[in-house]
Amino acid sequence: MDRLASAPIRLSDAQRIDWLRLIRSEHVGPRTFRSLVNHCGSARAALERLPDLARRGGASGAGRICSIENAEREIEASHRLGVALLAPGEHGYPPRLALIDDPPPLLGVRGAHETEMRPMIGIVGSRNASGVGLKFTQGIARDLADAGFVIASGLARGIDQAAHRASLDGGTVAVLAGGHDRIYPPEHEGLLASVIDTGGGAISEMPLGHSPRARDFPRRNRLISGVALGILIVEAAHRSGSLITGRFANEQGREVFAVPGSPLDPRAAGTNDLIRQGATLTTCAADIINAVAPIMGRPIELPMEEDEPPHEGREPQETDRARIVGLLGPSPLGIDDLVRMAGTSPAIVRTVLLELEMAGRLERHGGGMVSLN
Amino acid sequence: MDRLASAPIRLSDAQRIDWLRLIRSEHVGPRTFRSLVNHCGSARAALERLPDLARRGGASGAGRICSIENAEREIEASHRLGVALLAPGEHGYPPRLALIDDPPPLLGVRGAHETEMRPMIGIVGSRNASGVGLKFTQGIARDLADAGFVIASGLARGIDQAAHRASLDGGTVAVLAGGHDRIYPPEHEGLLASVIDTGGGAISEMPLGHSPRARDFPRRNRLISGVALGILIVEAAHRSGSLITGRFANEQGREVFAVPGSPLDPRAAGTNDLIRQGATLTTCAADIINAVAPIMGRPIELPMEEDEPPHEGREPQETDRARIVGLLGPSPLGIDDLVRMAGTSPAIVRTVLLELEMAGRLERHGGGMVSLN
Numbered sequence: 001m002d003r004l005a006s007a008p009i010r011l012s013d014a015q016r017i018d019w020l021r022l023i024r025s026e027h028v029g030p031r032t033f034r035s036l037v038n039h040c041g042s043a044r045a046a047l048e049r050l051p052d053l054a055r056r057g058g059a060s061g062a063g064r065i066c067s068i069e070n071a072e073r074e075i076e077a078s079h080r081l082g083v084a085l086l087a088p089g090e091h092g093y094p095p096r097l098a099l100i101d102d103p104p105p106l107l108g109v110r111g112a113h114e115t116e117m118r119p120m121i122g123i124v125g126s127r128n129a130s131g132v133g134l135k136f137t138q139g140i141a142r143d144l145a146d147a148g149f150v151i152a153s154g155l156a157r158g159i160d161q162a163a164h165r166a167s168l169d170g171g172t173v174a175v176l177a178g179g180h181d182r183i184y185p186p187e188h189e190g191l192l193a194s195v196i197d198t199g200g201g202a203i204s205e206m207p208l209g210h211s212p213r214a215r216d217f218p219r220r221n222r223l224i225s226g227v228a229l230g231i232l233i234v235e236a237a238h239r240s241g242s243l244i245t246g247r248f249a250n251e252q253g254r255e256v257f258a259v260p261g262s263p264l265d266p267r268a269a270g271t272n273d274l275i276r277q278g279a280t281l282t283t284c285a286a287d288i289i290n291a292v293a294p295i296m297g298r299p300i301e302l303p304m305e306e307d308e309p310p311h312e313g314r315e316p317q318e319t320d321r322a323r324i325v326g327l328l329g330p331s332p333l334g335i336d337d338l339v340r341m342a343g344t345s346p347a348i349v350r351t352v353l354l355e356l357e358m359a360g361r362l363e364r365h366g367g368g369m370v371s372l373n
Numbered sequence: 374m375d376r377l378a379s380a381p382i383r384l385s386d387a388q389r390i391d392w393l394r395l396i397r398s399e400h401v402g403p404r405t406f407r408s409l410v411n412h413c414g415s416a417r418a419a420l421e422r423l424p425d426l427a428r429r430g431g432a433s434g435a436g437r438i439c440s441i442e443n444a445e446r447e448i449e450a451s452h453r454l455g456v457a458l459l460a461p462g463e464h465g466y467p468p469r470l471a472l473i474d475d476p477p478p479l480l481g482v483r484g485a486h487e488t489e490m491r492p493m494i495g496i497v498g499s500r501n502a503s504g505v506g507l508k509f510t511q512g513i514a515r516d517l518a519d520a521g522f523v524i525a526s527g528l529a530r531g532i533d534q535a536a537h538r539a540s541l542d543g544g545t546v547a548v549l550a551g552g553h554d555r556i557y558p559p560e561h562e563g564l565l566a567s568v569i570d571t572g573g574g575a576i577s578e579m580p581l582g583h584s585p586r587a588r589d590f591p592r593r594n595r596l597i598s599g600v601a602l603g604i605l606i607v608e609a610a611h612r613s614g615s616l617i618t619g620r621f622a623n624e625q626g627r628e629v630f631a632v633p634g635s636p637l638d639p640r641a642a643g644t645n646d647l648i649r650q651g652a653t654l655t656t657c658a659a660d661i662i663n664a665v666a667p668i669m670g671r672p673i674e675l676p677m678e679e680d681e682p683p684h685e686g687r688e689p690q691e692t693d694r695a696r697i698v699g700l701l702g703p704s705p706l707g708i709d710d711l712v713r714m715a716g717t718s719p720a721i722v723r724t725v726l727l728e729l730e731m732a733g734r735l736e737r738h739g740g741g742m743v744s745l746n
Contacts, residue, residue, distance in 0.1 A: 259635075262632075262638075
């Protein structure tokens, strides 16, 4: 089991409703959620400030705020599906996922919570996999499960489903791009039932009723690498979704493993590139087990979210806002650079960015970059 | 063209006969040749000292010394086959080969001498190659030839012949394990003729009439890597001859390139291992060209062989010999360690080793290691 450095936390029912309302409100993603809670001191305080922040950011009307009733309804409907909405640090929230830059503030977790707490390895690859790729996946997924690892994957056709099926006995976790009631592809509902029945689990950050769109898959991929110690990419063409997962894994400080293949096989082009860029060439489970063994020993320190003292200090003036908006454009700019160029305090810049965000005028990117919409 | 730092040298006819006699004498290999010339000052002086050295080393009779007549006969017969016997630094002797630990003192060079002076890339791999491996080899050999590289290979079945055939237009060099009149495999005599006819070449360090034995192939492999800037291994099982070539290349400071393959393909097991150990993962000619470009710019400094002042100082005493023989055994021991343990001068140790070698009692290994026979 992945070891937490501190005791697991537990949200109160009222906190859970506040958190769900905040993350389900318009213009609030995982990064903004964290900024708002840090800025305002709690999710409830943030909910109260949202209209004011949006107005200052230049919005004509306030963004849609999730009501208490809608939040309660989602929690109940989730409960009926066997899905718990868990916060980082709660039992059942994959411990390593809490450490990424943008962890879901509430994660829908279905199935055995014990399984989510165990060390995981992600396995992903082509939907259009070769016979050799499928056979290799089955073998290595089984060997990793036998060694005590939970296999995380995306329930997709091809490599993903082969990884899940081969590791059912050891517990496997399906990471969904849509809501728990919108399984994609639909023909894998039976596979998901097997995953749950054999003590595995499924996780999603999306609300019930959300059918996955194309842009939800890259977003989901950060969770596959986020829950895991490392991620194995079995077959991947140039510019494929599996490579995006590999990139997330790198940014998240996760180990990246890749299976080599013939230069004449387009399904190996991506994995060969990854090896060239430093991924560990992987031909058997021992390659992975040996690489992650030293990491597994370290206990996991969770960053705290709630109950930090709210930001104190002067409020931004109209001149601050004008200067910061003037410096921003459609190309992503680092917040550090922005602070230096604006010649004002980091706190002022962060507040203005939150205002712009709540007004729907700002987009956040990875690596502390922002751009105007 | 690979650039020599100094003007090419040229042996006199008499020197060439002396050199050939010495390297064709019993118990004299490339390493011993160099030690003898350094010790005695010239090949002719070494020939005169051989019987005395062998006697001091404990031989009952002197080893066979190649006669002037036999040497002249080999030079003439070689000439009739279009083969020149060239020393390191002479025009036609591949410049980089002169830099290895144990270059052939005389190399039989057939074909265009200009070709031997150009930058080379070695390509080797399974005799039992896959269709995909052969196709890849053809493509990359052609691309490297188009980029101005001469392809060196071993004229074997499988990958080797594919590499030669695809690079005929650019000049290709066959590195032989037997004498120039003992082509192996015999069905590749036609291919060799094409190599020569298209301006390529063939090289061998073996005497005419020498049919290659199993142990000659690893010895030959050091020449394939030795002539080249780097060596590409296309397909190789565990413990295959191509991996030996890769190991030589590493020891010689040559770049090692390897083609990845599926973990389920046994012909990729060796190349995947090489990549794991640091070889450059290679899927196209640019991977090789980019890696060797910085090396090509450096001029080649040739070590001098002849006309160094002979070793001066006291001769070894019987007690020196006894102590050194006592320290040696069937397991290889480093000469540096031997000098330290023997508590005598490096010159004395080197002389005793030469004596033992001329008596057929010593074997030299790579990395300055020696053992008793």
